[in-house]
Amino acid sequence: MHLNPYGEYAVLMAASLANDWPRDRAGIEQRTREFGMSMAFGQHPADHTRTKAVIDDWLRVVDAEDPAVRARLLNQQMAAAAAYPRLTDHDDEGWHLHYRDENDALPDVLRAVISVGTALHLSERGMHRLRRCAAEPCTAVVVDVTRNGRQRYCSVRCANRAAVRRHRAQGGEVAKVGPVGLEPTTRGLKVRCSAN
Numbered sequence: 001m002h003l004n005p006y007g008e009y010a011v012l013m014a015a016s017l018a019n020d021w022p023r024d025r026a027g028i029e030q031r032t033r034e035f036g037m038s039m040a041f042g043q044h045p046a047d048h049t050r051t052k053a054v055i056d057d058w059l060r061v062v063d064a065e066d067p068a069v070r071a072r073l074l075n076q077q078m079a080a081a082a083a084y085p086r087l088t089d090h091d092d093e094g095w096h097l098h099y100r101d102e103n104d105a106l107p108d109v110l111r112a113v114i115s116v117g118t119a120l121h122l123s124e125r126g127m128h129r130l131r132r133c134a135a136e137p138c139t140a141v142v143v144d145v146t147r148n149g150r151q152r153y154c155s156v157r158c159a160n161r162a163a164v165r166r167h168r169a170q171g172g173e174v175a176k177v178g179p180v181g182l183e184p185t186t187r188g189l190k191v192r193c194s195a196n
Helices: 006-019 025-034 047-063 067-080 106-124 157-172
Strands: 087-088 094-096 130-132 140-142 180-185 186-192
Touching: 006 025, 006 047, 006 106, 006 140, 025 047, 025 106, 047 067, 047 106, 047 130, 067 106, 087 106
Parallel strands: none
Antiparallel strands: 087 094, 130 140, 180 186
């Protein structure tokens, strides 16, 4: 028997959906597969719209800076997905816990998995480990799963862009100068600038 890793994979899946919303229901289901969910979901015409509402509700948790507000929002979301935990053995995964009803529709399953997963992630790793990317104007969700708990950016690209902005703000921007040329010296070539 094993306990599903609801925390990390569920929060990363929610961030993936929030950061790159699929254009249709099939895209949502494919994303659940990419993050390790193997169960079959019944199809309902409103799945795409209802799942978008689940992600929009979850983004309220992401954007809440006060830990008490985050906890209240998550408690409300978990209550909306209320089901008693149950042992299950499906798809050759071995015995594990589910925090949802067996025959829930896709949006209901995702609300349960994402809200419980987010609660586990924040309570075990720290209430500060979910945020928006710190590199403006990027608004991507950052799920901090680092060892030191200091991840601020969604990607290396955003981290580099923010570093360049900080450098320039501190007066580190290269001044624009006139034409540049090379002058021979006894040690090789020297850069010659007409501004000198």
